[in-house]
Amino acid sequence: MMRRMATEQRGTGTTGRVTIRDIARLAGVSVATVSRVLNDRPDVSPETRDAVMREIRANGFTTNRSARALSVGRTGLVGLTVPIIRADYFAAILAGASEALYEQEMRLVLCTTLHEHDREVSLLERLMDGATDGAIIMLPEESSEELRALQASGYPFVVADPRKPLDHGIPAVSAAHLAGAKAATDHLLGLGHRRIGHITGPRGWAATEDRISGFQASLAAAGVLPDPRLVREGDFEVPSGHVAAGSLLDLDDPPTAIFASNDNMAAGALRAARERGLRVPDDLSVVGFDDAEIAPMVTPPLTTVRQPLAELGRTAVSLLVRLLDGQRVDASRVELGTQLVVRESTAPANS
Amino acid sequence: MMRRMATEQRGTGTTGRVTIRDIARLAGVSVATVSRVLNDRPDVSPETRDAVMREIRANGFTTNRSARALSVGRTGLVGLTVPIIRADYFAAILAGASEALYEQEMRLVLCTTLHEHDREVSLLERLMDGATDGAIIMLPEESSEELRALQASGYPFVVADPRKPLDHGIPAVSAAHLAGAKAATDHLLGLGHRRIGHITGPRGWAATEDRISGFQASLAAAGVLPDPRLVREGDFEVPSGHVAAGSLLDLDDPPTAIFASNDNMAAGALRAARERGLRVPDDLSVVGFDDAEIAPMVTPPLTTVRQPLAELGRTAVSLLVRLLDGQRVDASRVELGTQLVVRESTAPANS
């Protein structure tokens, strides 16, 4: 037999690793007992436990996750899908989720959804092919119906930062876009600005619409009439902010402040102002959204609304874990607070 | 028995999914045959293949990866460890690796190595507990010896962007730091700068030292005597660049140009210049490294050296795949080219 070399040599199968059986034999107990100590079961005598642990350590044994997964019916892996956009935005969420998962002894399987929405393979198939116990779906392109279907299939998942408004009943975590936008606008209003431009994200996105609502709510509360000509649509990328701000500033009666729906576009706005010889914040105030990595780095450092991105990832995990534990999470719509971060891109209106 | 409901209802085990056995029964063939069509084996008649495929589709069957993994001895998962620093830097590599893996039908398991280097659980244990077939280790804290040990254990891995110089024989992918730094310095020299400051990364890191070498090589080639007083150590974060540049600019005979070892520190340098009333690039030229997301966003847009980050991730994957296929990769030290990207933070010296 090849048994005697199991410790040193490639053992029985293809894996070539020490198995629970080896440990059992070495420790002079049954596999069941080894399994017990592995899983910290109470019903094992201290002596045998020690004996087993000794062999485990001596041979550097670790349990084979595939085997355990097959046996238990749980892989200990959760998928996390991300559309590859806005690197530092998703990286932050990723970091939070990954950390939280780690504490649960779980692992994160990254699935990038390039633009495969309309390909033959559905999200569902890709996720639930036995590789993962559940998933966190970031900024999904999928419609409410499609997600409903996924849900109906029994696959546990939670949406992080829903792109479109979602049916109630679909677990989701998002930031308080409306409140954040309101705070940003209030800040501008408080500085005396009355003509405030707004560069939105893609229309139809939940985040975009909520921020618009917050913007308008703030204006309304201050008794300022919203001027439709002061609103431009962007796509969350720098150039769109640049263009949008440019067209705003070239108006006969340009705004004295601009609220951009994210920091990238705010950075674009900063550039547009600079190109026109406008000084920020003296001649123009600019507020962003996200508090991305770049916010403090641009010139001048950007006043913005912080989204708790890592926290968002962590929260998604904890929701998912609850789902995985079979707890039917009812109040599964979590909204995380946002916070205004005042830096140097805003100042009192000077007219 | 509970067999009859297997298709609709939670079947036998905990998973509740359609199994290969269900398909076999439904199609009136054996599991072996189903397995054959699943794996695109040639020895199956077209008719039976069709029959099987029909049932597979009709029931939305997908193979259970855990079961396959256990059977085949391969999980189809590779781990990717990342120290959580410099978000967009690792995000870029991540994106490349993830994409490449996807094309190989493999998945990426993210493992964040907070600062667990000195914890009881070794990288080895964490990675090879049967969860993954191999790993890509980014910017490892582990020493060459530790990595050697991992290698000796037979666990396949490749290092992406080695932090410290690595033994030959350890597969690694990195960027051409030296050449990139040389190109950056050549550029400055070409603009007439002679007093050039350099803000380094953490001393001892491979990237840092290589860039210093490139910097010095360029100077030497131009016959410029290197001035040790013009070199400052940073840590790749903005504040360190800010401080370092400040101290450089406060010199009696300040440099007319600064080459920072990454874009973050270059951004810090930009700020330091601004605080002193220096205009970039008129009074001071600044060059960064990385071509990070922020490079084009700061004021002025940064001249920098582009690292092919996504490509780095992809290359790491292809190396790893070769290792997994049992091909002993010999020439396993890959260095990817870097490229100077000239923007607006550099101009001819004006003295």
Added chain:
DNA sequence: CTGTTAGCGCATTCAC
């Protein structure tokens, strides 16, 4: 407290 016995879902020899 501990050992025996069955599977988990799939791939893989072998026969037929």
Added chain:
DNA sequence: GTGAATGCGCTAACAG
């Protein structure tokens, strides 16, 4: 071309 039998490494009843 196809089926029956076996095992991958582990957990989970069920006995004792």
